[in-house]
Amino acid sequence: MYVFLDFFGIAVFAISGALVAGHKKLDVFGVLVVALVTCLGGGTLRDLVLNAHPVVWIANTTYLGVGIISALATFVLVRLKRTPLHMLEVCDAIGLAFFTIAGTQKAQALGHSFEICLLMGIMTGVAGGVLRDIICNEIPLIFHREIYATPAIAGSFLYLTLSYFNIDTDVAALSGMAVTLASRLAGVYFNISLPAFLFSEDGKESPKPD
Amino acid sequence: MYVFLDFFGIAVFAISGALVAGHKKLDVFGVLVVALVTCLGGGTLRDLVLNAHPVVWIANTTYLGVGIISALATFVLVRLKRTPLHMLEVCDAIGLAFFTIAGTQKAQALGHSFEICLLMGIMTGVAGGVLRDIICNEIPLIFHREIYATPAIAGSFLYLTLSYFNIDTDVAALSGMAVTLASRLAGVYFNISLPAFLFSEDGKESPKPD
Amino acid sequence: MYVFLDFFGIAVFAISGALVAGHKKLDVFGVLVVALVTCLGGGTLRDLVLNAHPVVWIANTTYLGVGIISALATFVLVRLKRTPLHMLEVCDAIGLAFFTIAGTQKAQALGHSFEICLLMGIMTGVAGGVLRDIICNEIPLIFHREIYATPAIAGSFLYLTLSYFNIDTDVAALSGMAVTLASRLAGVYFNISLPAFLFSEDGKESPKPD
Numbered sequence: 001m002y003v004f005l006d007f008f009g010i011a012v013f014a015i016s017g018a019l020v021a022g023h024k025k026l027d028v029f030g031v032l033v034v035a036l037v038t039c040l041g042g043g044t045l046r047d048l049v050l051n052a053h054p055v056v057w058i059a060n061t062t063y064l065g066v067g068i069i070s071a072l073a074t075f076v077l078v079r080l081k082r083t084p085l086h087m088l089e090v091c092d093a094i095g096l097a098f099f100t101i102a103g104t105q106k107a108q109a110l111g112h113s114f115e116i117c118l119l120m121g122i123m124t125g126v127a128g129g130v131l132r133d134i135i136c137n138e139i140p141l142i143f144h145r146e147i148y149a150t151p152a153i154a155g156s157f158l159y160l161t162l163s164y165f166n167i168d169t170d171v172a173a174l175s176g177m178a179v180t181l182a183s184r185l186a187g188v189y190f191n192i193s194l195p196a197f198l199f200s201e202d203g204k205e206s207p208k209p210d
Numbered sequence: 211m212y213v214f215l216d217f218f219g220i221a222v223f224a225i226s227g228a229l230v231a232g233h234k235k236l237d238v239f240g241v242l243v244v245a246l247v248t249c250l251g252g253g254t255l256r257d258l259v260l261n262a263h264p265v266v267w268i269a270n271t272t273y274l275g276v277g278i279i280s281a282l283a284t285f286v287l288v289r290l291k292r293t294p295l296h297m298l299e300v301c302d303a304i305g306l307a308f309f310t311i312a313g314t315q316k317a318q319a320l321g322h323s324f325e326i327c328l329l330m331g332i333m334t335g336v337a338g339g340v341l342r343d344i345i346c347n348e349i350p351l352i353f354h355r356e357i358y359a360t361p362a363i364a365g366s367f368l369y370l371t372l373s374y375f376n377i378d379t380d381v382a383a384l385s386g387m388a389v390t391l392a393s394r395l396a397g398v399y400f401n402i403s404l405p406a407f408l409f410s411e412d413g414k415e416s417p418k419p420d
Numbered sequence: 421m422y423v424f425l426d427f428f429g430i431a432v433f434a435i436s437g438a439l440v441a442g443h444k445k446l447d448v449f450g451v452l453v454v455a456l457v458t459c460l461g462g463g464t465l466r467d468l469v470l471n472a473h474p475v476v477w478i479a480n481t482t483y484l485g486v487g488i489i490s491a492l493a494t495f496v497l498v499r500l501k502r503t504p505l506h507m508l509e510v511c512d513a514i515g516l517a518f519f520t521i522a523g524t525q526k527a528q529a530l531g532h533s534f535e536i537c538l539l540m541g542i543m544t545g546v547a548g549g550v551l552r553d554i555i556c557n558e559i560p561l562i563f564h565r566e567i568y569a570t571p572a573i574a575g576s577f578l579y580l581t582l583s584y585f586n587i588d589t590d591v592a593a594l595s596g597m598a599v600t601l602a603s604r605l606a607g608v609y610f611n612i613s614l615p616a617f618l619f620s621e622d623g624k625e626s627p628k629p630d
Binding site for chain 3: 239243254258263264265268271274344345347
């Protein structure tokens, strides 16, 4: 079951990468690269930092295949019919939930401390999207839109806490994913943002960032 | 002979990095950094992902020297005379051909599978240029101009196929390089692009991306 | 004493990251990420390239804590009072001086050659700021403003030379830091820039870059 979830996470992030690249009018190869960076970037960065070689998609090249097929399918499908509204947000939220918990579990399996597991979970969940936006020459959306990392932090924290109290791993993992997914979708739906940086001299004329 | 080709690849990519940085009016240090990232970035990323330490330019610092001298020479020469038309494209195509095959061979020497060798060849060939464009705050050119990765894919694929059938390594490598170089230059000359991403709702008003 | 200097370096770079992120109106999480990337990015890149695992902030999570607290304090404080003029430049210069020497020393402790130690010192000093600017979608300031890497090169070179002649390590390190700090602040104060790239065809109409 976990392998299936993993592939599902890869697929939804590849689709999200392909959609963002598409809005920039990249060609088919550009779409492929952005999709692969989005769906494999977080895990690759985590494995490099944790020195956990071989990195995930070298150990199992099926990940590459799933990412490539998802991106190409997106490339073809959006030419044929309109993409459903909010499809990008929903794909992204599902990928975020899976990857955050998977990243937390990998660090945990390697015996790291609570705070490193938490950080690796967040990094695995959000880094792919950050790299996607950097390549597409955008300020990463996650830094100035609705809450994004907060759901990842909440889910990873819940998983690690349940795990600490010896709750069954599957229950803990599903709880963590559910919290991340639900809070992220609630954030998008109710348009919840975190407070922005505000310099005191800005305060008088512009109380809200654009 | 291979070492000479390697240095030639480093030099042409360093020149291409210096020329792009130059168009952004960076100072001499910025030009150096962009040149080094362009000529060493692909190989560094490959070595990190494959866990092939020490990375290439730490194992042999002559690479650094070749990159630095090429960048500084470019910095001086373009002040003295006009750069020949298309010089950037030709340098880049030669570097692409060398680096793609060199990256493929390194992964092959480490015993990786066909698809990982192919991917590492492409990554070694294109990543330097992608990093160059990210630092210079551009959407990487390779994603929305003439074919770029396609020649790398073709060359690496040909090399690996010939190699699989036990053709002499030098013959295989030179064939792969020739295919990459010829198809990239043909792409630039005949202005061959890959199809761009097109949303179905875009189709009516704007059939071609800008 | 060294640990204190290290934490001070982390803190000032985290503050510089938070201030730059703040000018982009990022939210509190964006500010945290940019601050952590700024203060830990250079060291992480160095440790990955040198294969010096575990990377510095996994080996000692206090670094993470110092970075997070500094960023959050900045986030709160700038809402309350105006930031002193040039505060960003001074923080950045202090961080540059510490990190350059610390990076040089780490490479030296691992037995690398003079030129690799020099390069690793520069990379540790400047990479965090470069990554900060890439995430914030800017051409890295260090490439087209007052001298920035030149002070790092000078300080690292002085340290390594003194060290080569068996001068006491603390004296060598403090001398290197002093040279980096003084020349960087002088560069800001007197507005010293390096010559920019200039194409010969530009020469007639625009002798100076903007």
